[in-house]
Structure formats: C-alpha cells, structure tokens
Amino acid sequence: MNSDNNETAIFANGCFWCSEAIFQKINGVKEVLPGYIGGITENPTYEEVCSGTTNHAEAIKIVFDYKQVSYQQLLEVFFATHDPTTLNRQGNDIGTQYRSEIFYTTPHQKEQAELFVKVLNEELIFDKPVVTKVSKATPFYFAENYHQNYFNNHPDKTYCAMVISPKVNKFEKFFQEYVTK
Template sequence: MTVVKEQTAIFANGCFWCSEAIFQKINGVKEVLPGYIGGTTENPTYEEVCTGQTNHAEAIKIVFNEELVSYQELLEVFFATHDPTTLNRQGNDIGTQYRSEIFYTNGSQKEQAMLFVKILNEENIFEKKVVTKVSKADTFYLAENYHQNYFNNNPEKSYCAMVVSPKVKKFEKFFQEHITK
C-alpha cells in the first residue's frame, strides 16, 4: 500500500474566490478551502472580516500531495497569480483582509517562503518590493458554505465572469504543466 504524503499550505492573496479557483486546478492538490486567518476575532463571519476590524485575511487552506506538487511549486503559483507588491490591496479590493501573506505550517515552509520573498526582492522580479508577510499559521476559520467552490458554482455572477475567470485563464495559459487533466 502506498502512503500519500499530504501537507497543508495556507495562502492569503486577495479574494479567496480567485485563489480557490486557481489552486483547485493543480495536479496534486486534494482540497482547497476558503476561510479566514490571522485575526483577533474568534469564528469571524464574512461580513465581520469585510469591515477590516477583525484583522483576518481572506485565505485558502490547500491540502496537497507533496509527491505530485511541491510547496515550492505552490509558491510559484501564489506569487504569479496576484500582486505581492501592494499592501492590503488586490486590484479594486482594498483592506487588510486582501493582504498578501503566507501562513506557514512547519519550519520548512517558513524557510522556503522567506527565501522565495528574498530572491524575488533581490532579483527585482517585480517593479516594486514584495510586501508579502510570512507568518506562523494560527487558527484557520472555514468560510461560510456559500463561499465554498464559489467560482465553479457561480460562473455567471459578474465578479466571477469579470475578475475570477480571466485570472483562471491566465493561470491555465502559463501553468499548463500543473493542471489536472
């Protein structure tokens, strides 16, 4: 019997609807769960998080098979699919809940994430400095049911058609080798 080596990654990179839709397509990703992390309120609601008062970030929790996709590869997708140079903002979404932050679940993830940010900044990969924070994961609160699998369940909604869909198509264009067939 083969033992599957599962690991968990937690990324905050703006709207979790976009992130969930992208990471669901990656070969080796078993599950993507939208939720909230990094704040001060226990069991926050979407409405509370949207106020910016709870200090939570909209985030995704990714369960992945490290034999099929590495944490390094997930970091590559993370940095390629959002703007890590804007503080508390992704496009028209503004507030601390839309910040760029990596929540590591073990020491190896911390080292890899910090090195990745360092290299991006040293090699000036982006026109501006990467502001992505690297923080120890604390309690992850699962988002309400209607946020789960949002893009796949609501492709006709205007936000999905105008914002999520173009991001997913861009991901598919540049990361074909990672897409589940």
C-alpha cells in the same frame, strides 16, 4: 484525504474566490478551502472580516500531495497570480483582509517562503518590493458554506465571469504543466 503524503499550505492573496478557483486546478491539490486567518476574532463572519475590524485575511487552506506538487510550485503559483507588492490591496479590493501573507505550517515551509520572498526582491522580479508577510499559521476559520467552491458553483455571476475567469485562464495558459487534465 488521509495520506502520508499530504501537507497543508495556507495563503492569503486577495479574494479567496479567485485563489480557490486557481489552486483547485493544480494536479496534486486535494482540497482548497476558503476561510479567514491571522486576526483577533474567533469564528469571524464574512461581514466582520470585510469590515476590517477583525484583522483576519481572506485566505485559502490547501491540502496537497507533496509527491505530486511541491510547496515550491505552490509558491510559484501564489506569487504569479496576485500582486505581492501592494500592501492591503488586490486590484479594487482594499483592506487588511486582502493582504498578501503566507501562513506556514512547518519550519520547512517558513524557510522556503522566506527564501522565495528574498530572491524575488534581490532579483527585482517585480517593479516594487514584495510586501508579502511570512507568518506562523494561527487558527484558520472556514468561510461560510456559500463561499465554498464559489467559482465552480456560480460561473455566470458577473464577478466570476469578469474577474475570476480571466485569472483562471491566464493561470492555465502559463502553468499548463501544473494543471489537472
């Protein structure tokens, strides 16, 4: 994991099981870890985050080799694989823990993310304005072990088969050039 070419991105875009499953497939992504960020509670549990009282978002921390995949490409996947126009909601998941937010880890990421959101809104890429916030990364708390690599460990669970698998298949179809062979 220690490479001079590694950088970290942190995205909140709904259920971290779905996000983890998609970003794990990208060539150049070294590690994807689900967790919680942006709230007021130290070391929150999944139950606390789901209660909506911690103000944390379900998020993923992505370690990537920027010589293999750019932050810009990760932003493309981020915006294409969730609805960035709904405030505190992704599909049937409702609450601040499911918000769309980018937590930048460098000034360059901040510039790129803000520009990306601006262009999406100016070009009217979506039917409604993008509500994705761009915020400085705060402490990231790793999710409990049973959340790690969830889709790969439980492909036959109903949620994985009915929700995550179609999202992963759609991603692989539209982003073939990014997918690890």
